[in-house]
Amino acid sequence: MAATTQKTFLNRLRNGDEVAHLITLMFAASILLIAGLLVLELFGSSTEARHKFGWNFFFTSKWDPVAGQFGALPFIYGTVVTSAVALMIAVPLGIGAAIFLAELAPPRISDALTFIIELLAAVPSVIYGLLAVFALVPLLRDPIQPFLKSILGFLPFFQGPSYGVGFLAAGLILALMVIPFIISISRESLLSVPNDQREAALALGATRWESTWHVVVPYARLGIIGSIFLALARALGETMAVTMVIGNTPQIAASLFATGYTIPAVIANEFTEATENLHLSALVELGLVLFLLTIIINALARLMVLATTRRGTAQS
Amino acid sequence: MMTRKHVMGAVPILWLIGWSLASNSPATVHAAGTLLINGAGATFPYPIYAKWFDAYHTAHGDIQINYQSIGSGGGIRQLLAGTVEFGASDMPMTDEQLGQAKMKILHFPTVLGAVVPTYNIPGVSQELKFTPEALAGIFLGTIRKWNDSNLTKANAGVKLPAEDIVVVHRSEGSGTTFVWTDYLSKVSPDWKSKVGAAASVSWPAGLGGKGNEGVSGLVKQTPYSLGYVELIYAIQNNMSYGVVRNSSGNFVKANLASVTKAAAAVAKTMPDDFRVSITNPPGKDAYPIASFTWLLVPSTISDSSKKSAIVGFLHWMLHDGQKMTEALSYAPLPPEVVAKEAKAISQVQ
Numbered sequence: 001m002a003a004t005t006q007k008t009f010l011n012r013l014r015n016g017d018e019v020a021h022l023i024t025l026m027f028a029a030s031i032l033l034i035a036g037l038l039v040l041e042l043f044g045s046s047t048e049a050r051h052k053f054g055w056n057f058f059f060t061s062k063w064d065p066v067a068g069q070f071g072a073l074p075f076i077y078g079t080v081v082t083s084a085v086a087l088m089i090a091v092p093l094g095i096g097a098a099i100f101l102a103e104l105a106p107p108r109i110s111d112a113l114t115f116i117i118e119l120l121a122a123v124p125s126v127i128y129g130l131l132a133v134f135a136l137v138p139l140l141r142d143p144i145q146p147f148l149k150s151i152l153g154f155l156p157f158f159q160g161p162s163y164g165v166g167f168l169a170a171g172l173i174l175a176l177m178v179i180p181f182i183i184s185i186s187r188e189s190l191l192s193v194p195n196d197q198r199e200a201a202l203a204l205g206a207t208r209w210e211s212t213w214h215v216v217v218p219y220a221r222l223g224i225i226g227s228i229f230l231a232l233a234r235a236l237g238e239t240m241a242v243t244m245v246i247g248n249t250p251q252i253a254a255s256l257f258a259t260g261y262t263i264p265a266v267i268a269n270e271f272t273e274a275t276e277n278l279h280l281s282a283l284v285e286l287g288l289v290l291f292l293l294t295i296i297i298n299a300l301a302r303l304m305v306l307a308t309t310r311r312g313t314a315q316s
Numbered sequence: 317m318m319t320r321k322h323v324m325g326a327v328p329i330l331w332l333i334g335w336s337l338a339s340n341s342p343a344t345v346h347a348a349g350t351l352l353i354n355g356a357g358a359t360f361p362y363p364i365y366a367k368w369f370d371a372y373h374t375a376h377g378d379i380q381i382n383y384q385s386i387g388s389g390g391g392i393r394q395l396l397a398g399t400v401e402f403g404a405s406d407m408p409m410t411d412e413q414l415g416q417a418k419m420k421i422l423h424f425p426t427v428l429g430a431v432v433p434t435y436n437i438p439g440v441s442q443e444l445k446f447t448p449e450a451l452a453g454i455f456l457g458t459i460r461k462w463n464d465s466n467l468t469k470a471n472a473g474v475k476l477p478a479e480d481i482v483v484v485h486r487s488e489g490s491g492t493t494f495v496w497t498d499y500l501s502k503v504s505p506d507w508k509s510k511v512g513a514a515a516s517v518s519w520p521a522g523l524g525g526k527g528n529e530g531v532s533g534l535v536k537q538t539p540y541s542l543g544y545v546e547l548i549y550a551i552q553n554n555m556s557y558g559v560v561r562n563s564s565g566n567f568v569k570a571n572l573a574s575v576t577k578a579a580a581a582v583a584k585t586m587p588d589d590f591r592v593s594i595t596n597p598p599g600k601d602a603y604p605i606a607s608f609t610w611l612l613v614p615s616t617i618s619d620s621s622k623k624s625a626i627v628g629f630l631h632w633m634l635h636d637g638q639k640m641t642e643a644l645s646y647a648p649l650p651p652e653v654v655a656k657e658a659k660a661i662s663q664v665q
Binding site: 062063064065066067133137138141161163164165243244247248249250259261265268269270272273274275279 | 386387388389390392393407410413480482487488489490491511512513514515516517518519522523524525526530533534537538
């Protein structure tokens, strides 16, 4: 009758540590469970469209609810283009601002500006949409787009009639919406770089800027890249602001002045009035496509980060 | 560790919670006497329905009708799924949808709506006249400039510029689009074969704005643009809109009277189930782009108290309810339709 050192499960539960372990495990598992249920639901509700169109769904451009013909290509194109334009503008501005706020600005100014910038992240997207419709679109239609056309009109990106609404307007308002994310997270990463890194660089004779750009920023690279992906995730999924300024035309056009359509915008617009089951399941399939698009982009991003970290840098 | 003290302490707290939930909550008092009826559907008639249901509740305190404006498609789906007791739609249900229902569904027209063309041409402040061919051509993209002969012929005194027409349509599915495309399908065989009529279509040309606000916003801001909006929206926002030629050859301006006349013109030939389109009707004063909006009620309602409540509401709607429509800029049903509908209500068993 040796005393058992192996406690039973219920006995171990008496111990607070075990309870905490179990509860936090359940929380983590519940997130995975909800995500899994989401994918299952998307898959299930899109069955009719998947069976009817198959892989052609990704390569067809026609979206005709009356004839029952649905193709995802214009929406994928629009989603990718608007997010790309948004990131091309937001990333340099955001990282530059973060570097200024973390490294070069006096602490009081840095704190005040950061506070205001983080408030911008809390503004609802419909407000950004209204701002875009009333302020940005008229500006684009009259002074800005004709100006771009006159200077860069030889490029296919800046040709065609200028309505004000279009890919450029959507890209710009998305850039405005994601910059606060990039700035606040990148600034945190930069601030968390240990001071001895900076001091070591300065001690080796680097200038202030050289130490920032060549030592501190690479050290904080993971956090900065993480902020870019958070920004990308928001840009891909943004609905209201985009649908108010993109012109809602399912077409593929090279010009940034042209109108287009994105996946979240078409789902928001057509979901409530979609009476036929095929129409509804095509919209759900678009949702599934967006989900997969996000996964693919994130996976590529992780691979890229993995590839660059393996090149023998000392950071974790 | 939970000791006996902890357990004993929890009991009175639990009892207090249970007591307050069970006896004093307003929900319980409410549920005891009130009959709750749920409906869902179209957004276009939501303001008048909200007013009606509220007025009906004031008149009959024991009946509460709850309406969610989730869209015509949503209303039809929820009715077919049995989640709501009645639905509402800006478009009549198709034969296919009626076939999916477990029981027969009756359509009851409630009010009339209309769609008007609105435009923005710098330098032109007069009211423009649009022929059916002009509207179809513009929306098909075959008529591209404002000074096209189709437009100049009808607008003799107006100097129309040689600019491209920027077409604006609704981006989301809506009853307004259904009425507009239904009209275009009737007046243009080209439109009917290429595009068709539905709440969401594949537009050959133009930009999409979200909601009546989106379309009117785009039209106001974009020079040389043309779009379509609900008549009520145009009236309430003091927008200028064009007149459209009807099937008798007269250019009729949309207002409550001409819209009601459109329904009156069709009343004699209307099918008994009220599933009719009243676009491009006969009648010299009728506005050509008008439509009913319907309440969708199952023909058999098992709960007899709910049935009598719904039947009572329908009768009230046809008489007292119609008097409230003009204040909200909805066109009332013409007397011919009211009479026909009053008889049809007896089909609800």
